[in-house]
Amino acid sequence: MNVAEICKGDVITVRELDELSTAARLMREKHVGYLVVVEPNPANAHLRPVGVLTDRDIVVSVVAQDTNPRSLKVGDIMTRQPVVAGEESSIASALQDMRRIGVRRLPIVGRAGQLVGVLSLDDVLDALASELNDAAGSIRNELGTEGALRP
Numbered sequence: 001m002n003v004a005e006i007c008k009g010d011v012i013t014v015r016e017l018d019e020l021s022t023a024a025r026l027m028r029e030k031h032v033g034y035l036v037v038v039e040p041n042p043a044n045a046h047l048r049p050v051g052v053l054t055d056r057d058i059v060v061s062v063v064a065q066d067t068n069p070r071s072l073k074v075g076d077i078m079t080r081q082p083v084v085a086g087e088e089s090s091i092a093s094a095l096q097d098m099r100r101i102g103v104r105r106l107p108i109v110g111r112a113g114q115l116v117g118v119l120s121l122d123d124v125l126d127a128l129a130s131e132l133n134d135a136a137g138s139i140r141n142e143l144g145t146e147g148a149l150r151p
Contacts, residue, residue, distance in 0.1 A: 051080045
């Protein structure tokens with residue numbers, strides 16, 4: 001299984017020059033705390049990630065500093081050059097990157113560098129839970145089969 005199989009493809013995006021208050025409203029409307037900052041790739045017009053913005057970024061860099069959010073653009077506080085994972089990357093590799101840099105989400109990119117999704121720890125836990133449920137079901141079915149064949 002690779003990251004493309006379990007990541008969410010419906011990514012909420014913003015641009016560097018968008019107003020920060022607009023990005024915050026978008027987070028509220030879409031019930032997300034993570035936006036991928038994108039720009040078009042001139043070679044193929046696909047959107048490529050150039051940064052990420054989290055609700056925590058806004059709190060720590062703006063609210064806690066008592067800065068007027070209306071005076072800022074997304075590019076003023078976003079994390080630039082985010083670590084990304086290729087769509088063919090293994091889940092284990094993505095988890096190692098997430099652990100190394102201390103994040104819960106990674107943008108997922110295609111071969112041309114285009115944004116294809118976001119992988120979250122929630123996605124990974126859901127996939128692992130499903131696999132564990134399948135393993136447990138196998139054990140339950142084995143016991144039932146044995147009981148039916150050898151009463």
